[in-house]
Amino acid sequence: MTEGRNVGSPRSVALVGPYGSGKSTLFEALMDAAGAAVKRPSDPRNRPMTTEIRLGHCTYLGDPWCIIDCPGSIEFAHETRAALEMADLAVVVCDASPSHALAVAPLLKCLADAAIPHMVFLNKIDRLEEGLADTIGALQAHASAPMVLRQMPIQDGGVISGYVDLMSERAYRYRKGQESELIQIPPSMMVQEEEARIRLVETLADRDDALLEKLLDDVKPTPDELYRDMHKDLLAGTVIEVLLGAAENAHGVRRLWKALRHDGPTLRDTAERRLIDAEGPPLAQVFKTSYAGHTGKLSYARVWRGTFKDGAMLGGTRLGGIYHTNGTDLAKRPEAVEGEIVVLGRLDGIATGATVSTNGTPDPLAFPEPDPPVYALAIATTDRKDDVKLSGALHRLAEEDPSLVIEHSQDTGETILHGQGEMHLLKTIEHLSRAYGLKVATAKPAVAYKETIRSSVHQHGRLKRQTGGHGQFADVKIDIAPRARGEGFAFIDKVVGGAVPRNFIPAVGEAAAEAARRGPFGYPVVDIAVTLVDGGFHSVDSSDMAFKTATSMAMRDGLAGADPVLLEPIDHVTVSVPNDYTARAQRLLTGRRGQILGFAERTGWPGWDDVEALVPEAELHDLIIELRSQTLGLGTYRKRFDHLAEAKGAEVKPKAA
Ligand SMILES: Nc1nc2c(ncn2[C@@H]2O[C@H](COP(=O)(O)OP(=O)(O)OP(=O)(O)O)[C@@H](O)[C@H]2O)c(=O)[nH]1
Ligand SMILES: [Mg+2]
Known part of the structure; x- marks a missing residue:
């Protein structure tokens, strides 16, 4: 032997x-x-x-x-x-x-x-x-x-x-x-x-x-x-x-x-196997990043070639410590030899997956991409004073954990953590508390509802105010009409004969767009055309401000009378499960107002199926939790925004003003 x-x-x-x-x-x-x-x-x-x-x-x-x-x-x-x-x-x-x-x-x-x-x-x-x-x-x-x-x-x-x-x-x-x-x-x-x-x-x-x-x-x-x-x-x-x-x-x-x-x-x-030349300058690859109190940034790396000594310059960054670790303690080492897995100190600017060398910046090596997130929570500091600190901590968190995605939602104004499941985000939030002393409240992320109108209206808006000497005057007549789904907002000027002077028209357009940001239900209004057809002005009392106010008034009344309706985002969802669970996955989706599009064998995965469906985003928050609990933890899904659809049913509540 x-x-x-x-x-x-x-x-x-x-x-x-x-x-x-x-x-x-x-x-x-x-x-x-x-x-x-x-x-x-x-x-x-x-x-x-x-x-x-x-x-x-x-x-x-x-x-x-x-x-x-x-x-x-x-x-x-x-x-x-x-x-x-x-x-x-x-x-x-x-x-x-x-x-x-x-x-x-x-x-x-x-x-x-x-x-x-x-x-x-x-x-x-x-x-x-x-x-x-x-x-x-x-x-x-x-x-x-x-x-x-x-x-x-x-x-x-x-x-x-x-x-x-x-x-x-x-x-x-x-x-x-x-x-x-x-x-x-x-x-x-x-x-x-x-x-x-x-x-x-x-x-x-x-x-x-x-x-x-x-x-x-x-x-x-x-x-x-x-x-x-x-x-x-x-x-x-x-x-x-x-x-x-x-x-x-x-x-x-x-x-x-x-x-x-x-x-x-x-x-x-x-x-x-990884196509790394045997000959060449020292080469290491970082596969994990963490921040540890006073030690600062730690980069877990494997040395693929050569030897690294503490204090060496790695592409403009000085190596600040080489360690072995058992997860809690760090043991200092004078150098890291070929083949070793070590922790490298203070490699600022060097990300997880990156390669480092004592000889310039080496070519990158393959590194896996994380799976897309499947679970999200909105977070907010319990003390507003912590907001700046939170933003810095989140930045680091994203660096430490590539499978975490941080989003500042334009639609809802929320800060949202997207991750791989409930435990993953729980651990992230615990880390925020332990490492940064930050307490955050969590909530189910708000759904980015929109609204639109179903009929056209003609609306008149008139501002006439006389306060002391100088007055305010503007008069607008607009048509508000629905557009096809996805066409967005349009402002059209059809004024003839100077009923509204040229220089005030941009103000009317801006005020119309501004008014569309919050419709009768409190959500952004999409897919409408606002046409300025007529109006009136006063040579002294008219101003941009006056025209904006008149337009806002016309928009508010017009939208409310144009048969407004809530729109909810519908996602195209693909659930992947071992085929023993295909029927169960379909039931799970229909139970969440999903419309099944069909199912087929998952490409490259013998014995697995992909079930495709259109599902309202409002129903997806805890889908992964139920899916995993019903499929031995094996089921997974991915989603992408598909379209906005008129929201029917009691589950959609108008937003509080
Ligand atoms: N009967 C028996 N139980 C075992 C054996 N090895 C581990 N266990 C038990 O299995 C459970 C899980 O053990 P862990 O070593 O934590 O499993 P793990 O794979 O590291 O778990 P995760 O890291 O969470 O994925 C514990 O309760 C262990 O005591 C074994 O050889 N026989
Ligand atoms: Mg374990």
Whole structure:
């Protein structure tokens, strides 16, 4: 058996997988096995959900590693996606029960699409009730490559007490929190073991002619040959290696460590995959930004090439500190070497995703875009004095979290946070309070209603005021008419014979447009044409002001009499769900006044459907919450504004003046 390939540079592994599958527990078990100190939750049975990545620097059998514990919740998926971009390998941690397989599907697809090498760790086998073959079968349905179970469980009175490693053909008995004990393969398992091993070798031989020849000649390949193949297949994504264990008891953790060492890609493999030249000036890429009290801006980065020393100039910015971190504490380092994941201090002006070098500004490297937001809240400071502070804090928040979008709505005047779900925004608001001392009130964002008119009117507006010496006089006659939806506001001047002198006409146009900003229901009036047809003036008492006032009066009375109606925004919504849930998604949309346009297979997603519908925006606020709760958290949607439609029904209330 080889003692691992000579890899030198630190390697990085991201622990990913569905929410609650045991990634953080496994992270701690891996760190323990490597003899590295790690902070544990006060009550391991009641672990908090992971919402931010956690780095674990350690050495295993002489090799340096950085393990990244990633959030599993879809609401923090961008944090995970960014970490994956830096990793040599992803370990997909999932519950070993077959009923959890569907929850892993989007992640397996994401890893295959992004060509990120990955293996699977089936966790919680201590309470597995079904056969593992069912789990592999269920997972295989969502995988892009054949899955091979590398370990065969040893059953003992209904529990899994150990395993046979099919590549080295060694058997181990689990010992809680300790290294497993090497044992003889139970004689009763010999036949089964041989069959399982042949299946594994056959899968590997599909991509290796030399191995296939051996198989045909009945020559037993050496473990080294198998390791080599597994490494190659893992790198190419042509086989998905499956390991098993129980993180909580540290079962299967050392086996996983060895698989990482033997089969996992090296920094060079990853650099090649990401098209990064081996030769060239030092190069690092930032994948996370955070602000921490007195330390200031911190940029999490992986060094793709060369070495960075503290104080170096990176494209005009002086590097102010290099650290390792476990999420809470920072440990200062003199330098960051090739392959390392580090935290770089005070890289002002350098954004998440950017590349840095000691030699000018390097070419950018690919970096994932966050998913469009699906949930929004309007926020306001509880103390108006904090408004300026809030705007600064929001600016930083957006820098720290690319999956957060901050909008100052022109239509409603609200400040709106758009994010990935309720928990995401809750965490954001908590962060505002903790890091910036800002208390904000939240509300469902107001819908940007509009209004229009359904009939034409002719309206006369006349201002005649005599106060002391100088008076005010203006007279306008306007036609207000509806225009087709989407045509907007128009002002037309049809005055003949100087009834309203040229120089006052712009004032009439401005006042008409101004009056249309707030119609009889309190919302902006759209799709109307205002035509000035006639009027009158006084050579002394007429002014721009007088004409504006007369026009406003005419508009106010005219709009009220022109059969006004509220318009509500209707969005084109595409809901994506596994096709078991298609009917449910349709019901959910019709229950929200949605008009179903149809459904079709989601492009590139076998087994998923896209349901298209037109849905009033007023009904979309908590759509994601209900959708997720009805689809094991898998359903998602995107939307775009489609049109304004006359609002019918009691759900639309006129805006208070
Ligand atoms: N029975 C059993 N429970 C486990 C095992 N590993 C983890 N758990 C439990 O599963 C729950 C979730 O564990 P975490 O490690 O927080 O899961 P996670 O994947 O990090 O969760 P998120 O980060 O929120 O996605 C906890 O209650 C753990 O105690 C295991 O091997 N066996
Ligand atoms: Mg976790």
